[in-house]
Amino acid sequence: MKENIHPEYHKVVFMDSSTGFKFLSGSTKTSDETIEWEDGNTYPLIKVEISSDSHPFYTGKQKLADAGGRIDRFKKKYNIN
Template sequence: MKKGIHPDYHQVVFQDSSTGFKFLSGSTKTSDETIEWEDGNTYPLIRVEISSDSHPFYTGKQKFTQADGAVDRFNKKYGFKNND
């Protein structure tokens, strides 16, 4: 590999915004936010919207938050009728 062209690979903590689940992993991402991890060291904190803790594929259930009824509201607003 050529020197000086690859980003620095280091340990960071990822936190799921919806569940609060945190995990330590290697990444090239950086952050101004930091967090103290279980080992007593301080690592950059990266907030993510979805992780294995909240994704339906891993949890076996689907969570609806703000999308509930969005299709019905759209159809009502623009006059589409449900043809069941």
């Protein structure tokens, strides 16, 4: 494997901006913002718009689209039989 071509891998804290949920993980991404974590260490803080705490698939609050109704409205709109 070639040396000095891979980005540096370090610990960062990701924060879901919609729920405030935070988790510590490894990443190559960096940030100017920092946060003190539960272990007393300071880590870079990366804000994300959605995480497992707010994503409908993980929360069970997923809206299911009425596929039949959508198809019928499309056919009616374009006069398709």
